[in-house]
Amino acid sequence: MIFIGFFLLIALVVISLNLHNHANLDKIEDYLKKSNCLNYTYSKGSYKALCEDNLIEISNSFTVDVEKNSKITKYEDIKDIKIKDLKIVINDEYVLEFKHNEDISTFNKNLEEKLNK
Numbered sequence: 001m002i003f004i005g006f007f008l009l010i011a012l013v014v015i016s017l018n019l020h021n022h023a024n025l026d027k028i029e030d031y032l033k034k035s036n037c038l039n040y041t042y043s044k045g046s047y048k049a050l051c052e053d054n055l056i057e058i059s060n061s062f063t064v065d066v067e068k069n070s071k072i073t074k075y076e077d078i079k080d081i082k083i084k085d086l087k088i089v090i091n092d093e094y095v096l097e098f099k100h101n102e103d104i105s106t107f108n109k110n111l112e113e114k115l116n117k
Helices: 002-034 101-115
Strands: 039-044 046-050 054-060 070-074 081-083 085-089 095-099
Touching: 002 046, 002 054, 002 101, 046 101, 054 101, 081 101, 085 101
Parallel strands: none
Antiparallel strands: 039 046, 046 054, 054 070, 081 085, 085 095
8 A cells, every 4th residue: 555655656746747847848939939939949958949140049947947048149159060979069169969860950951041141
């Protein structure tokens, strides 16, 4: 009986954390849509988005504060882009990490298009 109670407690904690995380992701997606960020991807615990005038990375954390958890880089400030080991390195100091090759290639292609406009 104690084992069943312990199992139910663990299941309840896991379910509530999953719901909380999903709510955080919804808040971030809403912010990106309001900011006219049409191209975005979620990888390695953060959203990477290509907006009209800048590149935004918003980290997912337990409490979401979009202003505090985001890094914004204007396209005009980007001078150099390198791809290395599933990472896009911007200006030799800012790193965007990805999980899959297709994610990084799609994001890099869209970033290059934004920079060439």
